Amino acid sequence: MAAKLFRIVIPVSGIEPAVRFYQRLLLVDGVRQTPAMHCFPLGQATLACYDARADGEAPLGPAPQPICISVEENLMQLRVRAQQMGAREIDPEPRRLPGGEAGLYLTDPWGNRLAMVDSNSMHWGVNMPAARARVALPETQSVLLFRQDFLNAVKGGEFARVKELLALDHDLIDTVDNSGASVLLVAAYKRHERIAAYLLALRDELNLCEAAAMGAIEPLTALLRRQPERVNLPGADGFLPLGLACFFGHGDCVDLLLQARADVNAVSRNNMRSHPLNSALSQTSQECALGIVSRLLRAGANPNAAQVSGHTPLHQAAGRGLMELVNLLLSAGANPAARADNGATPAMLAHRGGHAAVVARLRAYEHSGPAVVDPFGETMMF
Numbered sequence: 001m002a003a004k005l006f007r008i009v010i011p012v013s014g015i016e017p018a019v020r021f022y023q024r025l026l027l028v029d030g031v032r033q034t035p036a037m038h039c040f041p042l043g044q045a046t047l048a049c050y051d052a053r054a055d056g057e058a059p060l061g062p063a064p065q066p067i068c069i070s071v072e073e074n075l076m077q078l079r080v081r082a083q084q085m086g087a088r089e090i091d092p093e094p095r096r097l098p099g100g101e102a103g104l105y106l107t108d109p110w111g112n113r114l115a116m117v118d119s120n121s122m123h124w125g126v127n128m129p130a131a132r133a134r135v136a137l138p139e140t141q142s143v144l145l146f147r148q149d150f151l152n153a154v155k156g157g158e159f160a161r162v163k164e165l166l167a168l169d170h171d172l173i174d175t176v177d178n179s180g181a182s183v184l185l186v187a188a189y190k191r192h193e194r195i196a197a198y199l200l201a202l203r204d205e206l207n208l209c210e211a212a213a214m215g216a217i218e219p220l221t222a223l224l225r226r227q228p229e230r231v232n233l234p235g236a237d238g239f240l241p242l243g244l245a246c247f248f249g250h251g252d253c254v255d256l257l258l259q260a261r262a263d264v265n266a267v268s269r270n271n272m273r274s275h276p277l278n279s280a281l282s283q284t285s286q287e288c289a290l291g292i293v294s295r296l297l298r299a300g301a302n303p304n305a306a307q308v309s310g311h312t313p314l315h316q317a318a319g320r321g322l323m324e325l326v327n328l329l330l331s332a333g334a335n336p337a338a339r340a341d342n343g344a345t346p347a348m349l350a351h352r353g354g355h356a357a358v359v360a361r362l363r364a365y366e367h368s369g370p371a372v373v374d375p376f377g378e379t380m381m382f
Contacts, residue, residue, distance in 0.1 A: 180236025238270025321355030
């Protein structure tokens with residue numbers, strides 16, 4: 001006779017609260033088999049909550065692998081109920097599981113990872129690469145779930161999961177998010193450098209925005225040579241190549257784009273309304289930001305360019321206490337009295353950040369307006 005799986009054990013600490021949790025999660029009462037074990041009949045197998053302490057044994061840790069449980073109800077309805085009951089680490093929406101089914105991961109209060117599987121997508125004994133083709137969901141829904149799972153993995157920095165899903169379907173490399181940004185850009189925006197490098201290696205071609213964001217100088221050179229008219233066209237998410245090169249700190253790409261007549265004062269076509277100077281001042285490295293800001297100012301960037309919030313580059317530099325950048329911007333004509341939409345001046349932001357030297361510099365400059373020599377050799381009066 002063939003072997004059959006008859007019981008799956010879920011380690012818990014406290015049998016009574018565990019019974020209440022699983023009764024509500026599974027909508028099944030189950031039966032108490034021993035003082036330490038409560039069993040829930042689920043099809044051909046039994047799910048058993050077991051509290052080793054009630055048997056006088058040392059407590060067991062969580063199950064080492066996710067436990068897959070097939071359910072017939074809507075997964076989002078189940079998600080709401082699980083959240084109300086205290087489940088943790090719940091997927092925001094259904095995803096494609098490694099076996100190909102549509103499912104939802106969650107963690108019970110005792111640390112056990114559960115994969116709640118949509119019974120309509122369940123299958124038995126197929127290998128992973130073939131699984132997706134055999135799922136009983138409509139094809140469009142299947143593809144969307146699979147792509148959403150991949151996008152979630154990229155956003156969450158789950159490198160192993162990204163590799164796993166790409167092994168199942170290489171076409172996932174073309175996934176985009178709701179704004180139209182490619183997963184390569186999403187990984188870059190999230191600063192998941194390992195994932196971004198991996199995706200970059202798998203891409204056959206890059207567009208201008210991707211090449212600028214990744215600092216891929218050779219593809220960028222080829223694209224600008226082939227399509228110079230696209231240098232000032234935004235990507236699908238509204239950001240422009242020059243702004244992206246500035247944001248990610250690729251000075252060589254900034255130089256190349258400026259040589260190709262990129263508009264140094266172009267504004268992103270999205271709700272950020274960001275100029276290249278604003279993007280450059282988002283750099284974590286002051287040295288890198290200083291070099292790129294110098295390039296942009298030399299090319300004619302407006303030192304008072306304001307983002308959607310009204311914050312100018314001087315607001316950004318002052319708020320971070322970056323004295324060298326503050327001096328550079330002042331020398332180029334930045335207005336120390338500029339006010340953001342909330343009324344804040346650069347000095348106010350410096351004060352909030354505890355940057356006393358910057359506050360003193362700005363206030364002295366604002367009141368006296370001395371003649372200064374800019375970094376490019378011209379005397380300017382304020």
